Amino acid sequence: MTDVEMKPAEAKASDEKKKEEPKPAPISPVAEIKINVALIDRAVSTLEPRFTHRVLRTLTALRKRVDDSVLRDAIVDIYPKDNPVHKALLSWLPSAPASSDQSMEVDSSTKPSQPELVPEAEMYLRLLILQHLLKSEDTQEKALELANETVEKMQSLNRRSMDAIAAKIWYAVDRAYELAGELSDARPLFLAAQRTASLRSDEEAHAALINCLLRSYITYNLYDQADKLVSKTTFPPSASNSQFARYHYYLGRIRAVQLNYSEAHTNLQQAIRRAPPPKTAPGFYQAVHKYFVVVELLMGDIPDRTLFRHVVLEKALTAYFEIVKAVRTGSLDNFQATLQKHAAQFEEDNTYTLIIRLRQNVIKTGIRRLSLSYSRISLRDICVKLNLDSEEDAEYIVGKAIRDGVIEGRIVHEKGWMECGTQKNGYGPEVSEVFGRRIAFCLDLHNQSVKAMRYPLNAHRKELAAAEGAREREKELAKEIQDGDLDDEDLGPDF
Template sequence: MTSDNTAAMEVEATPEQTLAETRRILLEGIRAQRVDISRSIRFVQRGIAAAETHYIYRALRTLSSLRKRLEPSVLADAIAANAASDSAPATRDCLNGMLALLGQQPAPAPRAGACEPEVCLFLGLLVLLHFLDSGRHEHGVELSETLAGVAAGSQRRTVDPVTSRIYFYYARFFEVAGRLSDVRTALLGALQAATLAGMKETKAMLLTLLLRNYLHYKLYDQAERLTAKSGFPEDAPNNLLARYLYYLGYIEAIQLNYSQAQMHLLEATRKAPSNTATAGFQQAAHKVYVIVELLMGNIPERSLFRIRTLRKSLLPYLELTRAVRVGDLTRFQDVVNRYESKFLSDNVLCLIQRLRHNVIKAGIRSINVAYSRISLRDICLKLHLDSEEDAEYIVAKAIRDGVIDATIDHEKGFIQSAEAHNVYETSDPQLAFDKRISFCLGLYNDSVKAMRFPDSSHRKELAYAIEATRRERELAQELENEDYDDESDDDGMDEDL
């Protein structure tokens, strides 16, 4: 009975009411978006006035929430509200260009005072995000070039965080448009200017963008020369440092420096946060890391392949690891042929092709452990080699490289394994302990460098306060002395009377 009454009391909304409700929700969202953009711009202006970048960073942290609900009309109104006739020509032309690309007629909102470059670049970031999400890539290329020109004309400390993001989307739009090579000269010029101006975050961003540019076209020698001649800023943000270490590790792996590549890739995975937002970077870094581990003769831990964000993407690499671990050359080739397109898209096929020798070495190592004496014919059959001569050459090279400890009897055609030694009698534990100590010391040094300390401006204020106190004391002393002199004069006059 009650449910029937409740159903009877419910009234279906008419189409006009539904449209009015939708319009009301849209207007409320637009009104809230205008308030959020205005608040972010006020943070930028406060950072300019105080010459402090943490206000700028606070405004930039709102980009992710603003990006989800950007409206062209709201952007046009915000640009018009911050436009002024007495702004710099480059800034004024940039704001007018944004309005033209948006194709909106903003509400008239005259503004007194010039528009600062930081505010112009922040508004440009919002418009670039709108163009990127809406697929208007040609408009984004045009606007990003204009914004890069505005960023290059200002070298203040507060413009550094915004400029770094401007160059990121500048390169991103050219990459999406398939014109990544056209932006390389501009990025090199901007890197030189940022280095001379001491803009550390912009320099770090430009270094990562140039490395990505070189690796996209497989220009590994140019990328290696760039990293050798350009030092990465020590106090750069962790996200840029993680990307730089990933690119550096990939370059080192291509250049056959596997130990350095392993160190850089491991540090890159530790620097990047482990969450769903960075899952793509973690997957890309761990793919190269697994291959470098296999090239060094190590087997990655099984727990690495069980991480929830990495389990699906590392499945081909898990099968590859299994093939390398057992030293089965046929199984290894089958995995490579099955996932060849996947390895090509990950840009690791050239590294995987180098693993064939490691598969053979792993097979020889397992045979050396399992058999104290085995014929070359049996080794040839187990490793699926073409002839006994090839097996003898491969085993001889493995002995010379220190992979196994054995001797070859050429006349009788067999391999004699040496007696197993206690690993604690060697220097391997010492090397492993030294590696862990070096990592802990590096982590401690990075933590100390990452701590924020107050700048030296408070010392000037302290010195001024101490000087003012000293002057007040001297003035009070002088006043006391004058009062004492006046009292002495009065006493003398009384005695004369």
């Protein structure tokens, strides 16, 4: 998933520039950071995590606009010079080239001496610095150092109001370890943190940590351990959508390796549905779809053709499209050739072993096509048409296909041919089952959205007051009409 994180940034960069120009001067990143810190402060003091979430939502957009000087200015503006945090944070950034204008800013900001800022604000700034350091290769080592220090600090502070930020920090820490190539060394740290998060019912960090661990296991192909982790933990239901999308993606991959394709399919579908829109995170969207296509093929379905015309997916899925074509025609030769041609890409995507398993599906599709077009066909012809090695093999393969319910029919051994039976009609209990599943999904969606609605506290009071006022006015109006001292022009042209 390395490319998953990187690609969006690249793809967006050009977009961003185009968008930025016509806009009537967006607020400067320094100002935005300052506003965000104020919001975090408010969130902590009013115990409303909503504000923190609002801040974190802007994180991805902000990350792209942040650079050394922006961060430096923000820190200088927010923390007075004698504050220890000020020095600690600045030490992670290269020193400023021009010190004259910097000192001026310090002067201006120290005047309205702020009260002590909450530690959450510091963590937020640390997160920004960490993400900034991770962006370029030269500073990655530094990022790892900062990550370790931040984790220590975070754990010693142990504040519930920090949870949302902590989740983001954990993700950045994971990234720092991965870029340093020490992902497996970080596992004990993450496992311990996951336990703590679970005990403190710190659900956001818990979700983030489970995903980090799964990612670490899957990168090293330790599907067994990953599966055990999944079965021993419960993914917090209140986790954010993006965490859920990731979790479903990893789960889908595990299940696909375990040959549990229907479950893998459901999980990958969930991942697609919960993922951010394709244009904002094309990398994730592409990665999930690669697996989705392969799993769908393994289930014996053929993915929708429109999928391969999607703007974001078209280029990334070319190789997969060719595989789909080969499977659809049921030609083993074609399949092998395509597999050879794109082997390098499949290995890079980690789908190679899954695609190799498709071989039997190719054969099955071939047999199914034959059974549809012939009512009786000799085993020799099957052998020739499907490129099988021997008639003997063909007999076993057809026998297996009949037993597995791929085709209806039977083999007449003495004559050496296969007789095909009639197709089942499409109506039956399965139809109601499919409908049932869809209805259940819609109902669940409805219930979830009802649950997700927010009612701001005391908001109805205002409305009540407004209604009360309106009634008062109406009464007055009525009284005035009764009294008859209302001028005609006041009533407007309708009268």
